[in-house]
Amino acid sequence: MLNSKFEDLKLFLKGKKILITTHDLVDIDGLASCVVLKFFLNRFIDSSDIHLFLPEISKSTKDFIQKYTEKFPDITIPLEIEFKTLKIDIFLILDTNNLDQVAIPDINSSEIPIIFIDHHLNLKKNNKRNISLKIIDDQYSSTAEIIYELCEYFNLELTLPYKYLLIAAILTDSGFFKHGNNDTILRISKLLSNQLDYQEILSTLKNDKTIPEKIAKIKALQRVKLIQEGNWLIGITNVGSFEASVASSLIKIGFDVSVAYSEKKSGYRISTRAKKYVCLKTGLHLGKILKEVSEECGASGGGHDGAAALNGILDLEIIIEKILDRIKQVLNK
Template sequence: MLKEIREKTQILEELLKKYNRIGIITHKNADPDALASVIGLKEIILQRAGITPITIFPEGLNSLSKRIVSSLEIDITSSDEVNEADLYIIADTSSSTQLGKYSDNVLKKDIVIVDHHEGGDLGEKALLEIKTSMVSSTSEIVYAIGVDLGITFSTRVLELLLSGIVFDSKRFIIAKPITFRIIADIVDSGVDYSKIIQLFNIRPDISERIARLKASMRAKHYRVKNVIVSLTEVGAFEASVARSLLELGSDVVFVANQIDKNEVRLTARASSYFIEETGIHLGRDLLSRLSNYFGGSGGGHDAAGGYTGYNVGAWELLGKVFELLIELLEERKYANRREVKEITQD
């Protein structure tokens, strides 16, 4: 099904015959792609080698995976006994540190990698690497291996693989051509697509929704040419608040949380439009500079970052970050401060 892995799938089939005790492990806090890959590989080994492999989920599942497991009623048993297997398949993981406390012991065994990430240190230690970047998820690779080996996946496993693909392709935003072919196959096999999609529409807890609403009531918004800047304060859920304000229409959002009378935590998020339009990198250009004023440290990515400062109030910090932002916009000749307009209710 996937040309570039077909030969390796044959090697895997031969390899599976040589071991009676097989384990499957994935990265810490398994996301839906990691979860689906492990369970999909388990079914492949069961059908092809006739043995039940042990499965290890280091530090368990993340919250979305837990939700999927309980809604699809999947049995996931996580073992702690690394020595119960001689061959380990490491799924959806490219670096050994992601295996957590199991890393050293698993690497003493024979290992096979099934993954879609670039780089990492695991490849050099593996007997076999089934890896490609022609997919958006490891679940797609596992599905393709299954097809090549003539496996009939159960509906439960197909549902899991579908959820792994939806998750890792960021709901198809970064899907590859093969992603859609595999999805079509899976849906053709009778999997209820809308049921799986609904698992991803999580209604946040009421306390989180109240935090968002309170933060939006307290917010100050400014228009600077074609970008909208929002500043607000909240006692929890800063990242969720920032996301919701971007969703409402802001381009760059700063959310302060006064942790105690000396400490303020700042969370910043920007739209891709803001980054393209202004060339500003939040972590490098803005957040890392705040320590010059209020100590602490800050940084992050272009579109997301944070800062923790001391001996400053929430709105004083927000005022400073806004001032630095306007300076940057002036330096970059995007706008000058006379073009800053507060957005008011009338």
């Protein structure tokens, strides 16, 4: 249970000037966690200085925000806030514990302490930085669930718009319960009510794929290489972008593990996915594998057992080979 950490958090933040932020290319979980945490802090922390900084917001999150604000016009979601060097006592970073994914200038060299609240594998890096508190637990399928527990623990009654946000975040990050567990379903059932209709929330999360994304997926399928490892099928392919969506599609069509990468001028990104039962049966943890390979090769990676990503600049082929070797090793055990 995170209860003692919730107490630490409240004590620590009292009277502080706080900046809440999340990873770049904000997803719905990052967004909802930031917005609801700000609501919580405004009620429970004796501070008038609580700021929210949202970096670049992903396309699907923007689509969601548009539908959401039509439904709840009273809730303002600060879409574009310039990060100014406000006088801040503490950075509260949500939905990542990797400073490489945080878009605050000079975050690595600044002296301002950091708190992480996150559900990804604890990277245990950033050792040089002053990390005051880590509320990190990868048993949760979303950061929104940790924020919800925080609100529950301090008996904060959430209004409908905040509940709506949390449900949307939990659903998307748990892959509509695919990566979830009993607690995920329990939390959703506590958040739903007569005024919050499940089907309606689902409809705001429906994403019509754009033509470039559809083409990316089709081309990726044409190029996919099949590797059979015992009873398991690994798919590997490359695309110009949408590698995460491509990696998920490979799983949907029948691969047990997928690797999709894209190369851009600024570097490459490798997305990996695995079926949940493959992880449970073999102990495969893609987040751990990508983290280890990153550390060996000077890249930046991590994530969950069944979904993880890596960003790098050099040695793409070597890194992919290393990732594949480790995946095969675990599958063969």
